[in-house]
Structures are given as C-alpha cells and as structure tokens.
Amino acid sequence: MKKTILFGMITAMGLASCSEKDGLIQGMSGDAIVFTSSVASRVTDTRFERDDVIGVSMYAGNSFASGAENVQYATSNGSDFTSQSPITWDQAGDEATVRFMGVYPYRNGAVQNGIYSISLSTEEGVALSENDVMYASTENVARDQNNISLPFVHKLVKVVMQVCDEKGAGLSGATLKINKQQTSGSLNLTDGTVQAEGTESTLEFAANSNIPGEYQTIVMPSGATPERVITITYNGVDYPCPVDAYVFESGKKIIFSATIDKSRPVSTNPVQVSANVKDWTSEKIEAGWIFGEGETFEVLGKKACSLAENVQLSATPQPIGNFEGKLDVKDVYSLEYARTAADADASISVSGTNYILPAGKMRGTLLIPVGEKNVTGFSVSSKNEGITLTKVMVYTNNIVGLPITLWTGDGTSGNGIASDEGFPAAGYRPIVARIPLSEEQLNLFVPGAVLRCYFDNNTDVNAAELLWMGTLQLFYQWTNVGKFDENTHCLTNVVTLSMLDEIRENNNVMILEKTWNDNLEFCLNRIELKPVISSEIENFSNLLWCHYAEGGEDCHMDHGDINIGIPASLKSGDKIRITYSGATEGAYLEGVAGDVNNENSPRIFEQKTINSDATTVDIQIDDTMCSSLLELRSTERDGGIIPLTISGQGLSVHKIQLVRGTEE
Structure with missing residues (x-):
C-alpha cells in the first residue's frame, strides 16, 4: 500500500495565502522546503495523525547534501509537514536536479551514511504504526518544480x-x-x-x-x-x-x-x-x-520432513511413510492439496478417517494429528476426482528413517557438473560439488546412515563409477562398494568412518569429485541422507564397509573382493574387525594394497586363517601397518588413491569396522 506525500516548494507568488506564507512557506532559493501530505492508508487509519514525524533526506550529485540527511518533519494536523531545521535549496549546491528520500517513522540519529537502522518495538502498548517502516524516493526533482510527489511504500x-x-x-x-x-x-x-x-x-x-x-x-x-x-x-x-x-x-x-x-x-x-x-x-x-476443541497436536519446535510429492488420489488407498521407526502421537502430518474444481465440498480419507475440503478452495493444507494408528505412516484416498497432494510432510523430532535432502544442484560448473578446479589431495580430479554440512546434518551423518546420490537420466552405471568423495571412490562395480540403480539413476552408499574423516579433513565440507577422463559430461542433481534410526539393533560404530546396508549382499570371498578407504584418523593400536559367516575349513583373509591379482601389490597383512566356529576376526594394527595404510591415502593410482583390498576364501563377510585402541 502506498502512502503518498505531496511536498513542494511554494513561493510567495504561488499557491498559498499570505497568512499561510508567513507560517509555513519561504521563498525559492535558500528558503525552506515545506511538505504537504495526503495519505492513502496507514496501518490502522486512513491518514497521518497529529504529531506524526517523518525523516527527509536530499541527495545531490553523488552524496547526501550536507545537513540534509534524515531531517525531522512533523505535522500538527495530519497534512502539513514542517521542520524546525528545514531543508533548503541552497544545500543542493550547483545541482540542477536532486533526489528526495523519506522514511517513517522518524528516529533521531537512525540514519548514518544513507542507512536507516530498524529496531522493532516489542514493548506492550506501543502503537503498531511505530513498527510500520515506510520509504519514499523521488528522483530528478528540478529546482523550479513546485509540486513534488513522494510516494511512500511499506518496507516490512x-x-x-x-x-x-x-x-x-x-x-x-x-x-x-x-x-x-x-x-x-x-x-x-x-x-x-x-x-x-x-x-x-x-x-x-x-x-x-x-x-x-x-x-x-x-x-x-x-x-x-x-x-x-x-x-x-x-x-x-x-x-x-x-x-x-x-x-x-x-x-x-x-x-x-x-x-x-x-x-x-x-x-x-x-x-x-x-x-x-x-x-x-x-x-x-x-x-x-x-x-x-482442545489441544490435539504439537508442531512448535518440530522439524518438517518431506514424505511425498504430487500424489494423485483415487478411491484406492495409497500408502505413505512406512517408517522404520515410530512417530509421536502428537506429531503432525501436513497434506498440501490442489483441486481441479472446487464448486462443492470434497473429502480425503486418511487411514479410514474422512476430512472435508470446503467448497471454493482450490488449494489448501490439511494438518492432521498422527494419533495412535498412524505412527508408522498412513494410507490416503479420495472418492472425488481431480485431487492431488502436491506435498506431504510430517512435523516431528523423531528419527524414523526419513531421508533428508543435503544438497540440490543447479547444473552449473562445480554445483552438479564437473568444474576445472581440482582437489589436490585426491589427484586433481575436477570438482562436482562442495557441500557444507550444518551441525544438525553432521549429527545425522554417522556410520550406518545411508547416502543417496541422484544423477541425471543420462548417467549410467559406468559414469557412476567416476564419483569420489575426497580420497574415496564411492562405487566399484565388482568389489561390493556402493549400489547403483539404473532405473532411478541413484548411487547408494552406507556412511563410513572414512567418509566422516574426509569431511572433517575439509572443515565439515563434503567435496565430491569426478575421475578425470576425456568425457566430462557428468551431472549430479541431488543428495539425500537416510539417518540411522534408534530402533535398529545392528552396531555400525566406526564402520568401514557393509554392502548389505547399501541394499546389496554380504560378500562371499570365493567370488569377490572388498575395497575399503582408509580413515584419516587411523592410529597404531586400533584393530580392523571383520564380521563374517559360513566359514569353511581352510578359510582365510588377506589385505592387499590395490590389485590383488598383481603379485607386485604390497601385502598389508598376510593370509590370516579364519576360525569356522567364530563370527569375527581382528586384524591388529601396529606402527608398521598403520604407516603403510595411511600411505595409501596419498599414493596415486591412475589419478586415484589406492584402496585397501580385502581378499580371501571360504567365508562371507558381513561388515568391517575399526575398533579403537583397547575397545572391545
């Protein structure tokens, strides 16, 4: 809404009577500029009130005129504004045209170097208009103009x-x-x-x-x-x-x-x-x-988690949620809907309970308390046609396995597409994205959580193998690291201790790169994180590898190997603990730097016989082995970093973890 102030320089030969001239108006050059006001609307009234005060500034040339910044003008009748120290044309110097700015409410000393300081009053009994900051500007005001319009607009x-x-x-x-x-x-x-x-x-x-x-x-x-x-x-x-x-x-x-x-x-x-x-x-x-009537749910202080988008409703119930954990009964589902027609009431059924969408509303949002029966999700349907749930969310503080979006790319260089800038510690591979993680995101980025990287529709399984996080390659087709879905173009990785160390090494920034090759056509669109939920029983602390958590299978060592990245925080005295099953007589494991089929590849640890009656085996890390493993982090192999390859025979490996010091 505009609040229009008409202010002008009125001469003795102009628009006012002699008595008005004596009280309000002075001559042209060097005389006061007087403001008269007509007001279209205020916060609560239809005009300026008695004793309202504005601040007016004159901008001449490239700066505010000396002594003409935030000059106080007041009204005694809601229309005419005068000042005890009015702006005069002499202050414009030799400028033929000037610019006037106005601000409401006036506060003494509130303008410094053209910046008006805003401080909203929170005290009881203060008029709402005191917080209604308004601004006006009129440019190219010539010295010979008499009536000058200065339109005020609300800025808050x-x-x-x-x-x-x-x-x-x-x-x-x-x-x-x-x-x-x-x-x-x-x-x-x-x-x-x-x-x-x-x-x-x-x-x-x-x-x-x-x-x-x-x-x-x-x-x-x-x-x-x-x-x-x-x-x-x-x-x-x-x-x-x-x-x-x-x-x-x-x-x-x-x-x-x-x-x-x-x-x-x-x-x-x-x-x-x-x-x-x-x-x-x-x-x-x-x-x-x-x-x-009554308090039915709580949303204050809760986080909004996205569940679904653009769900077309029909008479057949559609499940939404299916959480691994449970919501609180006072959590809230938010169903944003759109209708193709709203000439009559319609209804949406949520887990058998009907909710009315009133006639005349093409769009809206239903907020529904979770209650006892919808703590793990709900089903939704409608007998009315043309209803779409454009967005479905839940307000909760529970971790129920819902994915959160960490980053969305815009398809520009370094923000989804590989850029020329390299990451020196990772062999100068081109950067795909730099993603700062907040403290809240870092609290969820723990071993056992699941990272999902979504590519564009042109990305195939071979292209996905080019993605790295710091010194860690995120996908090996034949060595049970990462899982790529060619239908959704999504690469899934379980979060490991090595990933966390990469992020900590880069000041809590996730840096994603691409293997350098002749083809740089590579687009990353979105990254999601599926947190670990409290109801999960399996221990993933200090996890180094678990293909099962990525949606894959345990690695049978007769048919495959395992590549793991080395965590930067590795220390002498730690242990690599391997959890396995189905060990047969003569089963063994060994650790190799890189390619196990290359007899020149260094053996980090020699073949270790596996006990068929046990389910775990520990590899003790001494000073020599620790140095050898950490050296792999800085050794380039075809532009990449050499992984530790776990090879063996006669058993299936479920997960690999790091046990710190003497911890068991």
Missing part, C-alpha cells in the same frame, strides 16, 4: 490472522504470537532494500479494534523459515499454526485465518491451511486452519 511485512468460530464470527479475547522473527535490521535509502539482522525473537500480535477477531503484527522480511509457527491461545488452549513454508516478502500483507470449531470431536477435525499474499491494501480474509 504485515501478518494478519483472522480467528473465527465455526459459524464464521470473529473471536475476540485471543492472544497470538509468532516465533523465529528478527527484530532489527537496516533500510538502504539509496536503493530501498531491507536487510534483517540480529537474533531471533517472538513477536506478539495486536487486536484490530475495527475488525472483531482480527489480529496483526509487523515483522521483518524473511524467506521460508523452518519451525516458524503462529500460536493462537484461546480459552487457555494453544492452537499452533505452522507457517514455515511461507516467504515474508517486503511490502506485503500476508493474511491467514483459523477457525476454532468447538462443535465437533477433537479426533475427527483436520486443520485447513491456506495463505493469501496481497498488497498491503488488501483486507480480504481467506479460509485457513480448522481446529477441533
């Missing part, structure tokens, strides 16, 4: 929530708050851009006295923010409305609505979610959340 974001009962009547007496909000920032007067800064806080909403049940607040612009929630408290009950997916764009008014339906049982009422982003001029309220 107004968030509105309309709270209604089941009959559509506004509910007064509620309190609302929104978390994950920065309350400070800056406005650049030269280009009008806003930058949010500072720590996150919770902001309260103010009731709109003109519209029953409407509550509003002003926040800094921001992108979609995980765990952002508007919480409505009514009659002592909290109703959390997740707004993590919405972008808060500068100058916009985002209108949400929630219906607290007290007439139906809690367990059968969904939450309808929708948002309508309008210019600040809009007062339109769209349908939104629908709550049953």
